[in-house]
Amino acid sequence: MALSRDWMYENNGGTCVAIAGADYCVVAADTRLSIGYSIYTRDYSKICNLAEKCVLASSGFQGDIKALQKNLAARHLIYQHQHNKQMSCPAMAQLLSNTLYFKRFFPYYAFNVLGGLDNEGKGCVFTYDAVGSYERVGYSAQGSGSTLVMPILDNQLKTPSPLLLPARDAVTPLSEADAVDMVKDVFASATERDIYTGDKLEIVILNASGVRREFIDLRKD
Amino acid sequence: MESAAVSSHDSTIQEIGFERTLYPYVMGTSVLGMKYKDGVLLAADLGGSYGSTLRYKSVERIKPIGKHSLLGASGEISDFQEILRYLDELILYDNMWDDGNSLGPKEVHNYLNRLMYNRRNKFNPLWNSLVLGGVKNGQKYLGMVGMIGTHFEDNHVATGFGNHLARPILRDEWNEDMSFEEAVKLLEKCLRVLLYRDRSSINKFQIAKITEEGVTIFPPYSLKTFWGFSAFKNPTKGAEGSW
Numbered sequence: 001m002a003l004s005r006d007w008m009y010e011n012n013g014g015t016c017v018a019i020a021g022a023d024y025c026v027v028a029a030d031t032r033l034s035i036g037y038s039i040y041t042r043d044y045s046k047i048c049n050l051a052e053k054c055v056l057a058s059s060g061f062q063g064d065i066k067a068l069q070k071n072l073a074a075r076h077l078i079y080q081h082q083h084n085k086q087m088s089c090p091a092m093a094q095l096l097s098n099t100l101y102f103k104r105f106f107p108y109y110a111f112n113v114l115g116g117l118d119n120e121g122k123g124c125v126f127t128y129d130a131v132g133s134y135e136r137v138g139y140s141a142q143g144s145g146s147t148l149v150m151p152i153l154d155n156q157l158k159t160p161s162p163l164l165l166p167a168r169d170a171v172t173p174l175s176e177a178d179a180v181d182m183v184k185d186v187f188a189s190a191t192e193r194d195i196y197t198g199d200k201l202e203i204v205i206l207n208a209s210g211v212r213r214e215f216i217d218l219r220k221d
Numbered sequence: 222m223e224s225a226a227v228s229s230h231d232s233t234i235q236e237i238g239f240e241r242t243l244y245p246y247v248m249g250t251s252v253l254g255m256k257y258k259d260g261v262l263l264a265a266d267l268g269g270s271y272g273s274t275l276r277y278k279s280v281e282r283i284k285p286i287g288k289h290s291l292l293g294a295s296g297e298i299s300d301f302q303e304i305l306r307y308l309d310e311l312i313l314y315d316n317m318w319d320d321g322n323s324l325g326p327k328e329v330h331n332y333l334n335r336l337m338y339n340r341r342n343k344f345n346p347l348w349n350s351l352v353l354g355g356v357k358n359g360q361k362y363l364g365m366v367g368m369i370g371t372h373f374e375d376n377h378v379a380t381g382f383g384n385h386l387a388r389p390i391l392r393d394e395w396n397e398d399m400s401f402e403e404a405v406k407l408l409e410k411c412l413r414v415l416l417y418r419d420r421s422s423i424n425k426f427q428i429a430k431i432t433e434e435g436v437t438i439f440p441p442y443s444l445k446t447f448w449g450f451s452a453f454k455n456p457t458k459g460a461e462g463s464w
Binding site for chain 1: 243244245334337338341342344346365367368369370371372373374375384385388
């Protein structure tokens, strides 16, 4: 039984979204923890506040996610002791990529979106695959509902096309309130069609005045 | 990592000086847990199945841990005993500090979480699903850890079949201020459903209670069952000639 190797991973589901704006960043994830066709709990947070201006949302295998988030939080603490300052979001982005690639041959089954404010106070979002390849983008979705969410964000966020030359910043011109509303809308839609997404939505909003958290109810079926 | 001595018929793998089994053998079935007004209740049956044989009928699958916690386990019984040895050592070292501090349920849950995940990473899992309940400083705590390190905390938890059969009942009927009697009644309702529908459960249960005052593990007892349904009385009524 243990030889077959398919007991080592499981997908606990969930969707994570992050949207970067001119001076804010919104990171959101649902709070459902699933296993197969069952629900373990409706109230499990997938979001981790890694640094003052840096928030990680991960979906996938919860054991790996918890280990990864703990790992990064510990590394951040060491960084603070050594440098007497918080890690910037781009620095944390590189650390996350390296941490994931470190386990390239026994991966963390975690699909991550890192959101925060860069050194100039502009919103930044980094999106990852399970083995650490990453890219700075204006918005992203990962997890079981990502295929349902991403097309809506592409259509509605009015960001400059990534194909333009010279390359333009992909942050959305929407206001913070509009971006938060957009997040609520996309999750409501994803909940309708993705069985692993639902119960509650946790939204974390970072801007110059600090970090704010909101909880919205989603469909429980 | 795996040497040339692997045989797919064998249930053991030989690496230099290191052997491990790959299949669970004697297994316990569901464990239920729920918070109630004064603390936390855990319930489990006393069965240890060896495949489809009910080999052992007095296996205590709920044990107290330290002063503040109760641990219930389903899955491989020998791995549960191994976990109890790990926890024994943990609690011993905690007591040896003799500093008036003691490990609470949150800490034990975290330790078990790390333990299970670590064993999974070494490809040598402890084949158990654990329920950890406890009370410390008036705070009630109830959590679950799965075989590969999946874990969560909730007002009611269950392992194995309990997830499918008992959790829906608990979601419907649990509330914040249940008295001990109400909570036991609700647990018995879930246990009865499991008895009827889980092939590996037996009619001999133990309920364990933990409150601020301490742990009480009640003596084993049985539930009344009813089999006198008319459909059972003449099972071939609708299909004469079958059996």
